[in-house]
Amino acid sequence: MLSVQGLESGYGRARVLFGISLSVEPGELVCVMGRNGVGKTTLLDTVMGVLPATAGMVAFAGEDVTRLPSHRRVALGMAYVPQGHATFPQLSVLGNLLVTLEACRGPREALEEALETFPRLKPLLKRSAGFLSGGQQQQLAIARALVTRPRLLILDEPTEGIQPSIVIEIEEAIERLHASGMAVLLVEQYLELALRLADRFLILDAGHVVHSGTAADLRQEETRRLLAV
Amino acid sequence: MEAFVNQLPIGISIGAVLLLIALGLTFTFGQMGVINMAHGEFIMAGAYTAYLLQDLTGRMAVIVALPVAFAVAGLMGLILERTAIRHFYGRPLDTLLLTWGVSLVLQQLARDLFGAPNVQVQAPAWLQGGIGTLPYNRLFIFVLALLTVAGVWAYLNRTGQGRRMQAVMQNRGLAAVSGIDTGRVDQRTFFIGSGLAGVAGVALTLIGPVGPTLGTYYIVDAFLVVVAGGLGSLLGAVVAAAGLGLLNSYAEFWSDASLAKVIVFAVIVAFLQVRPQGLFVLRSRALS
Numbered sequence: 182m183l184s185v186q187g188l189e190s191g192y193g194r195a196r197v198l199f200g201i202s203l204s205v206e207p208g209e210l211v212c213v214m215g216r217n218g219v220g221k222t223t224l225l226d227t228v229m230g231v232l233p234a235t236a237g238m239v240a241f242a243g244e245d246v247t248r249l250p251s252h253r254r255v256a257l258g259m260a261y262v263p264q265g266h267a268t269f270p271q272l273s274v275l276g277n278l279l280v281t282l283e284a285c286r287g288p289r290e291a292l293e294e295a296l297e298t299f300p301r302l303k304p305l306l307k308r309s310a311g312f313l314s315g316g317q318q319q320q321l322a323i324a325r326a327l328v329t330r331p332r333l334l335i336l337d338e339p340t341e342g343i344q345p346s347i348v349i350e351i352e353e354a355i356e357r358l359h360a361s362g363m364a365v366l367l368v369e370q371y372l373e374l375a376l377r378l379a380d381r382f383l384i385l386d387a388g389h390v391v392h393s394g395t396a397a398d399l400r401q402e403e404t405r406r407l408l409a410v
Numbered sequence: 411m412e413a414f415v416n417q418l419p420i421g422i423s424i425g426a427v428l429l430l431i432a433l434g435l436t437f438t439f440g441q442m443g444v445i446n447m448a449h450g451e452f453i454m455a456g457a458y459t460a461y462l463l464q465d466l467t468g469r470m471a472v473i474v475a476l477p478v479a480f481a482v483a484g485l486m487g488l489i490l491e492r493t494a495i496r497h498f499y500g501r502p503l504d505t506l507l508l509t510w511g512v513s514l515v516l517q518q519l520a521r522d523l524f525g526a527p528n529v530q531v532q533a534p535a536w537l538q539g540g541i542g543t544l545p546y547n548r549l550f551i552f553v554l555a556l557l558t559v560a561g562v563w564a565y566l567n568r569t570g571q572g573r574r575m576q577a578v579m580q581n582r583g584l585a586a587v588s589g590i591d592t593g594r595v596d597q598r599t600f601f602i603g604s605g606l607a608g609v610a611g612v613a614l615t616l617i618g619p620v621g622p623t624l625g626t627y628y629i630v631d632a633f634l635v636v637v638a639g640g641l642g643s644l645l646g647a648v649v650a651a652a653g654l655g656l657l658n659s660y661a662e663f664w665s666d667a668s669l670a671k672v673i674v675f676a677v678i679v680a681f682l683q684v685r686p687q688g689l690f691v692l693r694s695r696a697l698s
């Protein structure tokens with residue numbers, strides 16, 4: 182479904198990614214792990230076209246999307262929830278969802294489905310997104326991505342800095358989406374969460390993939406050492 | 411007290427003019443952050459459009475001129491955005507110099523096409539006369555300003571295009587990954603902002619002569635309204651325009667025209683010292 186080969190990228194002259202390859206098969210949940218500053222967010226940004234790739238290829242559903250602008254990738258079925266519960270702060274919760282729905286010309290039912298995933302948002306539809314709590318904003322951010330009915334959902338640390346009760350809700354939502362057959366590419370720092378959710382994982386260090394394998398491999402001592410903080 | 415009451419409609423009508431000329435800037439400057447010095451020349455283009463149309467369309471000239479001027483100025487803005495400004499996004503100083511140059515070129519172009527002396531647009535008969543101290547043409551501008559504000563508000567808050575425009579201005583990166591074609595939204599924003607300058611230009615023909623430097627005369631006031639009101643805030647622009655209009659009118663009554671200008675500038679400078687972000691700030695947890 183998603184295939185990344187030899188991807189290189191960075192900011193200006195500072196290179197961050199040095200030839201990353203990975204793949205996400207349909208319905209698979211792949212978790213990208215690694216310490217701070219190893220290039221996880223840069224990888225997702227480049228996969229999504231927020232940053233241009235300086236070398237390598239990104240293919241989605243058999244199509245080379247390396248040079249496509251972000252909004253065209255969304256139209257193909259990729260959805261991205263960037264780090265830090267990003268919303269359109271002065272739009273209402275409903276406005277946040279509608280603007281995405283209209284941009285991708287989706288059916289109204291897609292919006293209802295997204296709200297079913299996070300029922301907590303239903304009573305807040307008229308509130309400005311900027312005034313929600315961080316956890317609510319993150320739920321809105323994921324719901325906004327779901328409105329496009331993506332085939333691949335890309336999440337960047339969806340539980341970072343969120344109160345524990347909502348972390349559980351978000352985790353369960355990701356689990357349900359995965360179970361319903363959606364492919365997920367997840368960046369996550371919490372080993373426990375990754376162990377519970379992921380089919381496969383890869384570990385980045387200094388812009389390289391240093392380790393990859395199944396969830397079972399992740400339990401081994403060796404892997405834990407690579408992630409040691 | 412009588413003087414106070416008499417100056418009130420004058421102040422409000424100055425405010426209405428300020429609001430009309432500033433409204434376009436709330437799009438291009440307020441929302442997009444582009445300092446477009448050629449905005450004044452789009453006002454001028456709107457005014458000359460009304461001048462060219464007046465012989466063709468007779469009694470309804472002003473009404474016909476409004477949409478035509480919107481289209482003319484809007485297209486000029488769109489061409490400027492596509493050919494030049496978009497290459498300078500995120501570089502305000504370069505944009506300022508570039509658009510200033512464009513502004514001078516457009517002024518010279520107007521001189522070549524229409525001659526250096528001012529021309530006059532004849533106000534239609536139904537706009538001559540007035541109620542008390544308030545002439546009909548001023549009243550027309552006031553109503554036009556109100557309708558334009560209502561239209562802009564409805565566009566931003568009640569249409570999908572307006573919602574996309576807000577989304578891009580509030581979080582460009584997120585808008586792109588939400589499937590919004592941000593380049594297209596930029597073009598549309600620039601078209602509408604410039605088009606509104608054209609509408610303001612038509613309104614200005616009702617209260618004064620039209621010349622190549624018409625825009626230069628108003629551009630500073632327009633920027634002041636947007637900055638004092640708070641960038642990108644529609645309500646802020648309305649309140650700031652009304653406030654500046656009234657201030658100008660009373661200051662002019664109690665002193666004279668040039669001293670009034672000094673007083674207005676002094677008040678704005680003082681105000682921005684206390685509140686550099688302007689009257690209304692778009693606030694939220696995410697931004698605080």
